[in-house]
Amino acid sequence: MDNQMPSVKELIDRPFRYFYDDGLVELAVGTLFLAAGLTISAWAATPAGSMWRLVGALLLVAIPLLGSVLFKCLVQKVKDHWVHPRTGYVDYGESRPSRARWIVIGGALALAIAGFVLPDRLNNMALGEGALLGLVLATLAYRARLTRFYLLAAIAALIGLAAALWLGPDLWGSAATFGATGAVMILSGGCALRQYFMAHPAQSAQGDRA
Amino acid sequence: MSEPIKSLVEADRIVHEPARLAILALLHSIRGADFLYLQEETGLTKGNLSSHLSRLEDAGYVEIEKTFKGKIPRTLCRITADGRLAFETHCQALKGVIEGES
Numbered sequence: 001m002d003n004q005m006p007s008v009k010e011l012i013d014r015p016f017r018y019f020y021d022d023g024l025v026e027l028a029v030g031t032l033f034l035a036a037g038l039t040i041s042a043w044a045a046t047p048a049g050s051m052w053r054l055v056g057a058l059l060l061v062a063i064p065l066l067g068s069v070l071f072k073c074l075v076q077k078v079k080d081h082w083v084h085p086r087t088g089y090v091d092y093g094e095s096r097p098s099r100a101r102w103i104v105i106g107g108a109l110a111l112a113i114a115g116f117v118l119p120d121r122l123n124n125m126a127l128g129e130g131a132l133l134g135l136v137l138a139t140l141a142y143r144a145r146l147t148r149f150y151l152l153a154a155i156a157a158l159i160g161l162a163a164a165l166w167l168g169p170d171l172w173g174s175a176a177t178f179g180a181t182g183a184v185m186i187l188s189g190g191c192a193l194r195q196y197f198m199a200h201p202a203q204s205a206q207g208d209r210a
Numbered sequence: 211m212s213e214p215i216k217s218l219v220e221a222d223r224i225v226h227e228p229a230r231l232a233i234l235a236l237l238h239s240i241r242g243a244d245f246l247y248l249q250e251e252t253g254l255t256k257g258n259l260s261s262h263l264s265r266l267e268d269a270g271y272v273e274i275e276k277t278f279k280g281k282i283p284r285t286l287c288r289i290t291a292d293g294r295l296a297f298e299t300h301c302q303a304l305k306g307v308i309e310g311e312s
Contacts, residue, residue, distance in 0.1 A: 008231070008235050008301060011232055011235035011236055011251075012235050012236075012238050012239050013239070014236060014251060015236060015239060015240045015243065015247075016239065018247070018251075080279075084244075084246075084279075085282070087246065087247065087250045088243065088244050088245075088246035088247025088248070088249070088250050088251075089243065089244040089246070089247060089279075089284065089286075090240055090242075090243045090244075090247055091240060091241040091242040091243065091286070091288075092240055092241060093240060093241030093242075
């Protein structure tokens with residue numbers, strides 16, 4: 001065991017952290033955000049009333065729905081193939097409603113209300129999206145005790161703020177917020193995955209039978 | 211003897227041992243984990259971990275299921291309701307002792 005003795009609470013939270021340790025979830029969610037950002041920018045670039053607007057709107061619904069299902073399966077497959085033989089398998093069971101989830105829902109509601117109050121010269125949508133992404137990432141960082149998630153949360157909030165200030169009140173702000181946050185998450189996930197593989201080199205899979 | 215001290219003296223020795231307490235803490239918030247994961251997290255040797263798991267299994271605090279993932283054997287460990295209760299009771303007793311000190 002480590003020389004610095006972890007608290008019991010830390011041990012209870014470790015399996016939750018383990019899910020995010022390898023960076024695969026960041027890579028998947030980052031790719032989804034980047035795809036959403038690109039779709040929004042393509043949508044913003046097409047003239048109103050064109051067929052492409054309708055296609056873009058459908059894609060905006062399809063990307064989060066199909067993408068999350070697809071990436072969930074993909075992440076599971078990759079974990080089964082590359083992660084579990086190296087550092088073990090955890091069965092998380094059914095996801096239970098947590099206090100963190102309620103904080104995120106509460107934050108989203110607060111942002112929606114703030115959107116009506118903030119001055120018109122700001123792109124409230126980008127500001128709200130950046131803050132919401134920041135809130136979700138900060139909640140995850142707190143729950144998983146992962147410092148890089150705090151950094152990602154700050155970056156997402158700053159991207160939202162920058163987009164709100166400089167890109168004006170239109171869809172380009174949202175596109176930049178999602179696209180840039182997605183790109184940063186892909187970079188962060190890639191670094192985490194590289195670090196994970198370096199720390200846990202491949203070994204012959206012999207199983208874990210005691 | 212004060213109530214917290216009494217509860218510590220009468221502590222469940224199966225749970226009180228640091229390695230077994232760590233195993234139960236790791237299994238507490240999940241449905242289960244395999245032997246390799248517990249070994250990685252606790253840093254125990256295979257033999258040591260196996261012996262602690264056997265003690266926990268004998269006490270009815272952990273269930274051990276030996277399965278296969280493809281052709282690779284997987285030993286899946288799950289905390290039981292009794293194990294969860296024993297762990298939570300023990301943590302409460304320790305908390306009582308620590309808070310009683312101040």
